[in-house]
Amino acid sequence: MSTAPQVEFRVGLASCGVANGARPVHEALEAAVREAGRGVARAVGCGGMCHREPLVEVIDDHGQRAVYTHVTPELVPGLVRRHLRPRGLLTRARWLAAGLAAGGNGLQHATSEETTAVPRIVLENCGRIDPSSLDDALAHGGYEGLRTCLEHLSPEGVVEMISASGLRGRGGAGFPTGRKWSLARAQPAPKYVICNGDEGDPGAFMDRLVLESDPHRVVEGLAIAAWAMGAEEGIFYIRAEYPQAVRRVREAIRQAEARGVLGERVLDRDVRLRFEVREGAGAFVCGEETALIASLEGSRGMPRLRPPYPVEKGYRGRPTAINNVETLACVPWIVRQGPEAFAALGTESSKGTKVFALAGKIRHGGLIEVPMGVTIRTIVEDLGGGVPKGRTFKAVQLGGPSGGCLPASLRDTPVDYEALRESGAIMGSGGLVVLDDRDCMVDMARFFLRFTCHESCGKCTFCRIGTQRMLEILDRLCSGEGREEDLANLEELADRVSRTSLCGLGQTAPNPVLTSLRYFREEFETHVREKRCPAGRCTALTDYRINEAACIGCTMCAQVCPVGAIAYRPHEPHAIDLALCTRCNMCFEACEDGAVEVTSRGGICATSPSAQERAG
Numbered sequence: 312m313s314t315a316p317q318v319e320f321r322v323g324l325a326s327c328g329v330a331n332g333a334r335p336v337h338e339a340l341e342a343a344v345r346e347a348g349r350g351v352a353r354a355v356g357c358g359g360m361c362h363r364e365p366l367v368e369v370i371d372d373h374g375q376r377a378v379y380t381h382v383t384p385e386l387v388p389g390l391v392r393r394h395l396r397p398r399g400l401l402t403r404a405r406w407l408a409a410g411l412a413a414g415g416n417g418l419q420h421a422t423s424e425e426t427t428a429v430p431r432i433v434l435e436n437c438g439r440i441d442p443s444s445l446d447d448a449l450a451h452g453g454y455e456g457l458r459t460c461l462e463h464l465s466p467e468g469v470v471e472m473i474s475a476s477g478l479r480g481r482g483g484a485g486f487p488t489g490r491k492w493s494l495a496r497a498q499p500a501p502k503y504v505i506c507n508g509d510e511g512d513p514g515a516f517m518d519r520l521v522l523e524s525d526p527h528r529v530v531e532g533l534a535i536a537a538w539a540m541g542a543e544e545g546i547f548y549i550r551a552e553y554p555q556a557v558r559r560v561r562e563a564i565r566q567a568e569a570r571g572v573l574g575e576r577v578l579d580r581d582v583r584l585r586f587e588v589r590e591g592a593g594a595f596v597c598g599e600e601t602a603l604i605a606s607l608e609g610s611r612g613m614p615r616l617r618p619p620y621p622v623e624k625g626y627r628g629r630p631t632a633i634n635n636v637e638t639l640a641c642v643p644w645i646v647r648q649g650p651e652a653f654a655a656l657g658t659e660s661s662k663g664t665k666v667f668a669l670a671g672k673i674r675h676g677g678l679i680e681v682p683m684g685v686t687i688r689t690i691v692e693d694l695g696g697g698v699p700k701g702r703t704f705k706a707v708q709l710g711g712p713s714g715g716c717l718p719a720s721l722r723d724t725p726v727d728y729e730a731l732r733e734s735g736a737i738m739g740s741g742g743l744v745v746l747d748d749r750d751c752m753v754d755m756a757r758f759f760l761r762f763t764c765h766e767s768c769g770k771c772t773f774c775r776i777g778t779q780r781m782l783e784i785l786d787r788l789c790s791g792e793g794r795e796e797d798l799a800n801l802e803e804l805a806d807r808v809s810r811t812s813l814c815g816l817g818q819t820a821p822n823p824v825l826t827s828l829r830y831f832r833e834e835f836e837t838h839v840r841e842k843r844c845p846a847g848r849c850t851a852l853t854d855y856r857i858n859e860a861a862c863i864g865c866t867m868c869a870q871v872c873p874v875g876a877i878a879y880r881p882h883e884p885h886a887i888d889l890a891l892c893t894r895c896n897m898c899f900e901a902c903e904d905g906a907v908e909v910t911s912r913g914g915i916c917a918t919s920p921s922a923q924e925r926a927g
Contacts, residue, residue, distance in 0.1 A: 325357035333365040339387035356524020358438025359678035378421040437524035448527035456646035469539040476650035477662030482635035498630035508549035511595040512711030514670040515742035518636035522556035526563035532639030595766035614814035657683030661727035671744040688722040701920035702747040710739025713819035715826030751848035757785040774817030793839035847909035847916025850894040859884035861906035868898035
């Protein structure tokens with residue numbers, strides 16, 4: 312007896328959704344479909360539209376898709392009425408009495424640019440499946456790649472397949488994955504495979520979302536890697552700040568073992584695979600392979616000299632292959648679809664797709680997956696919706712603290728490993744922070760350098776001391792105490808730190824400073840010679856004032872000021888007490904009449920946008 316298709320209501324319950332109130336929405340949906348007597352409310356992961364959570368996707372009984380954003384529990388009954396015709400006369404009467412006219416007021420749809428279809432490999436099932444359900448994963452192709460490997464391929468054949476696909480490591484440097492697997496395959500047993508989920512870049516959340524939304528996909532990727540390289544044991548190293556990701560992966564491993572997908576006889580074959588989860592303590596340097604291994608072994612996370620490389624001598628002194636989350640998530644797709652399908656996407660030297668976390672001054676923040684080689688313009692303006700109305704796109708920070716700042720004039724740069732390296736940035740793990748005209752490049756360079764300075768393990772003198780001296784120079788520039796020789800000293804220190812540091816943290820720590828100096832040198836020189844911040848961001852060089860002619864006395868600025876620097880005077884022009892003002896920018900954000908001005912050394916840097924400008 313066939314079952315009629317159910318109308319499906321999917322609610323994203325990844326960390327971003329939960330933080331924005333998705334759990335009550337899910338509960339309200341469950342109650343509404345129960346009352347209707349049909350339909351199903353399903354908890355899924357995040358599909359990438361983090362800026363629009365809580366988000367509900369509806370798949371009707373004809374397969375048509377509708378996406379509702381910023382859903383609240385109060386809007387749920389109306390949303391359900393739009394898509395379900397309740398069974399039973401009494402239920403229909405109750406719904407009619409509740410008022411069908413109220414069945415949708417206030418609901419917002421995702422825009423067409425947000426739901427534009429793009430190739431999805433890593434995010435293929437994110438937002439579509441219940442991440443806590445092995446059955447759901449299996450229904451969407453889960454572990455088909457592993458079964459194909461065990462039944463139809465040899466380990467050497469799998470390594471050759473990954474090499475032919477052109478897959479490169481998605482964790483930063485872009486080392487060819489097939490080559491790493493081949494080197495590990497040639498080593499004597501016992502050996503280990505490790506999934507590096509220690510995502511630490513500010514503004515990056517790709518690994519977290521994938522582990523929370525499709526954990527079985529990454530487990531399968533590590534299982535294929537282990538079998539291909541001849542390893543029987545694997546470890547997921549996930550930062551402890553990702554508690555939901557840790558829970559989801561542990562549960563996925565437990566379910567896979569219970570069903571014979573992992574364990575002493577994988578898929579009823581003479582293959583043994585045992586996986587476990589270890590939690591990292593939040594040290595950024597542990598994203599580096601040798602520091603990660605030291606942490607796993609119970610030592611302080613500090614890098615060591617290479618060679619020998621981990622594939623020769625790694626965890627417990629045995630050969631160890633480490634791949635990051637996104638790299639492993641590509642593997643099952645490559646096995647199922649073939650290496651040619653993966654290699655057909657991207658560029659000659661950068662194959663496949665790349666996941667980016669869009670953050671900063673961008674209208675559509677969240678996660679996107681694009682073919683390698685698309686331009687920065689496509690990512691920021693087409694997929695990200697551009698910067699907020701009234702602002703101007705200024706730059707992007709690519710690759711996190713190890714990456715670089717590229718100006719808007721390079722928006723047509725293709726995003727692949729070689730093009731980014733030539734421009735001074737790196738691919739990194741995929742963090743992309745968008746900056747507008749209100750961002751100061753000196754302050755931005757200081758922000759990222761402060762992070763790497765704090766995260767240095769201290770082993771190398773130039774990384775430990777050199778980054779501190781660089782930070783002191785940037786602090787002087789931002790406080791109006793810069794000296795003429797400071798820029799030359801910055802560049803010399805950056806060169807020394809880069810050339811003498813042991814690991815990637817120190818070697819790339821100067822990148823944000825060097826690229827900012829390369830593309831925005833005039834901004835640095837203005838800080839030194841005029842003691843002025845053109846963007847009005849450096850608090851020591853910046854003042855806020857209210858234009859009396861534009862102020863209507865709405866009191867919004869006074870209501871949001873956290874230190875009482877603006878007296879509450881309804882219907883009268885307001886003023887800011889600069890002695891109390893902390894330059895927090897809250898009055899600027901609150902004003903909708905264009906009355907708050909940001910000044911630096913007497914020049915106006917920015918005026919708060921009016922309500923009309925904000926609306927576009």
